[in-house]
Amino acid sequence: MLKRVEKLTQAEEAMLAAAARVPASAGRDSAAGLLRERGLPTRRVEAWHYTDLRNLIKGFPGPVESESKPEVEAWLGSITAIVPSARLSFLNGRLVAEDAMPTGVTAKAASPATGFRDGPDMVGILNTMFATHGIEIAVADGAQVETPVELLHGMAGEGAAALRHSFRLGAGAKAVVLERHVSRNGLASHSNTVTDLEVGDGCELLWLFAQEEGEAATHLSQLNIRLGADAKLTLLLLNAGGTLVRREVDIVSSGENSELSIRGVNLIGGTSHIDVTTVLQHEVPGVTANELFRNVATERGHGVFQGQIRVAKEAQKTDARMACNTLLLSDEAEFSAKPELEIFADDVQCGHGATVTDIVDEHLFYLRARGIPEREARSMLVQAFVQEVFDDLEDEGMRDALDARIVTWLEHHG
């Protein structure tokens, strides 16, 4: 069992003090109780081994002022689109603007049902302590939604905000969702967003997570997915910002023969710490999962990928593959990868591989021998390495937009 902490840190004290001002509920009380008892997780907690939250979170700023100002709303409005979308804008944890939803989609602001998993689910625990708002989105059965639904989360103050969304995709529906996170640069904001997503039978869903917060921002988020039968789910992730980031994806495959593809790019520079933790739980037969991450770590950045695949005894014919490739561009950059397979079925195909490399000298020389200057040649090779992840995206507009973000990031950190 998790050990009781002797003395709370300043950040833990501040979190508990802030939580005491949030309207009480049974869930909130037990979440706060857990934090008080165990403190934030340290590296001794397996799931947080590479992200010692207790050490990394130095302070907690208290809730951000949620009253919005025109100037700040204008900033959020000016955030460029990835692709044209129907946008729901959240500023400092509150819904501030909403486009009309496409046919077949309903969205309504809600006081969310919070909650957390057993075990050291600190993202869920903190979310339960603080989230009082969120949005409930439902896509009707069979709706073929062309326009992407965008959840744009913006932080514009030195404070914390938490949101809890629920998203339901009815049977046979098709949709594209853009979950985006931005913050004003230089602000030490703390954001915590948890989304519970239910994907019905026969759905086709593309969910893009793009985190481009400022260089002082702390970002904790979680996507909990229940995947139905014969569904096709593509998750794309781009981390290109934040000082402390933990993104968790938890997928329970509860319907047979679904296809799951997770493709992510983590760009880690400055002194940032970016952790992506995925848990795939196969509970039924015949689900295919393919996971590919490409990471670039430079300057003093530290990246983490934890990929867990659990295959239950019943989940025969599971085909799960996971690859995590990292380019380390500086001596002080670091990347920790922890693939974990827990397989209880006997007729499965599972594999994983993690590599850490540097730019290949022969490649660099080849480009330079053709007249491409070193800096540019390096940047071409790094781009090539990460852009492969999004190469087979059907939506060229989305691919180009993601590529452009990668290029911009590399220009600032190359």
Place this chain on the structure above:
Amino acid sequence: MLEIRNLHVRIEDEGTEIIRGLNLTVKDGEVAAIMGPNGSGKSTLSYALSGRDGYEVTEGEVLFNGVNILEMEADERAASGLFLAFQYPVEIPGVATMNFLKAAMNSQRKARGEAAYSTPDFIRKVREASGRLGISMEMLKRPLNVGFSGGEKKRAEILQMAMLEPKLCIMDETDSGLDIDALKVVSDGVNALRGPERSFIVITHYQRLLEHIVPDSVHVLYKGRIIQSGGKELAQHLEANGYADIIADAA
């Protein structure tokens, strides 16, 4: 065009000297063939000339049109008109051949203070050059050299050479891996580039290539030195007799 004087090159990691006092002059418009047994230092010479890291010049000088290029970076040498067609072109995943070609051409033009090619001009040029070499536009959309057959890689090298219009072309065993028809296509491509302002160093093991690309001079490289030079008949002599007598004479 090119003047190499008493060149010494060693492999930085190993410390072994591979090029050991090499002298060679290539005149404007000249096609100079270099032949020599495996491991004699032909590729090493080509790398040292093109500025590859790890190939350390410990002595001597290399004047390229009067300029000592040994102080220049690889990309500067390329922009000043030096081109190396690699013996083993590397595969570079994720970099589309077309984008690479455009970046290479425009980087060189920029370094020389020339205007960049517009996309339509560039495409027109690629179409022409690839047509002549029997390379499909489809292939150019693929990542650089990835999955290209041995012969396709060599053709792609010559395509790059044709596009970049260098002053000095160093071709390291361009004939290896080419079938008989491809050898003809590639040789025609090279011959079309010959002119009074452009010189070639053709590294090869076989007289066959030199029947298509007729050299003005032939040089034998052995243990890091040119031990014999002559006209095209020297290549015929080597084809018939091997290296033994020439090596014995030099000893």
